[in-house]
Amino acid sequence: MCPYARFQSAMFDKDTMIITYDPERGEPRGPRSRKADPKALGMGDCVDCEICVHVCPTGIDIRKGLQYDCIGCAACIDGCNQVMDRMGYPRGLIRYTTENALAMKLDRPAIVRRVLRPRVLVYTAILLAVTLALFGHWRCVRR
Numbered sequence: 001m002c003p004y005a006r007f008q009s010a011m012f013d014k015d016t017m018i019i020t021y022d023p024e025r026g027e028p029r030g031p032r033s034r035k036a037d038p039k040a041l042g043m044g045d046c047v048d049c050e051i052c053v054h055v056c057p058t059g060i061d062i063r064k065g066l067q068y069d070c071i072g073c074a075a076c077i078d079g080c081n082q083v084m085d086r087m088g089y090p091r092g093l094i095r096y097t098t099e100n101a102l103a104m105k106l107d108r109p110a111i112v113r114r115v116l117r118p119r120v121l122v123y124t125a126i127l128l129a130v131t132l133a134l135f136g137h138w139r140c141v142r143r
C-alpha cells in the first residue's frame with residue numbers, strides 16, 4: 001500500500017543516483033574457480049552466486065535492472081563487495097551510480113556535476129517549503 005516507491009520513480013531520470021549492477025563488467029556471468037582469470041575464460045566479474053538476491057529484503061535481482069520495488073537499502077552492494085573481496089576482484093560491481101554514468105563511463109566528479117542540476121534544487125526547495133509549513137502548522141496546533 002505504501003506509495004513511496006512509485007512516488008520515487010516519478011522523480012527519476014537518467015542522472016539520478018541509484019543502486020545498480022554494472023552489466024558491462026559483470027557479464028557474461030558464471031561460476032569459476034578463485035584462481036581462474038575471468039578474461040581468459042571470456043567471462044565477466046559476476047560469479048552468479050546470487051548473494052545479492054538472497055540478502056535483498058524485497059527479493060529483487062538487481063542484475064535485471066532498476067525495479068520500483070527497490071528501497072535503496074544497499075544490502076546487495078555490501079553482499080557483492082564481500083564476494084568481490086573473496087575473489088580478488090575490484091569492489092563496486094553493484095554500486096551507487098547513474099544510468100548516464102554507466103552508459104557514458106563518467107568519472108565521480110562528472111557524476112556529481114550532473115546530479116546537482118536545476119530539478120534537484122527545485123525539489124529540495126519544495127521539500128524545504130513543505131517541511132517549514134508542516135512545522136508552522138504543528139506549532140499553531142500546540143498553542
Ligand code: SF4
Binds near residue numbers: 063083094
Ligand atoms: S553478489 Fe555479485 S557476484 Fe554474486 S550474483 Fe550478485 S552481482 Fe553476481
Ligand code: SF4
Binds near residue numbers: 072
Ligand atoms: S538496494 Fe536493497 S532493496 Fe534494492 S536491490 Fe539492493 S538489496 Fe534489494
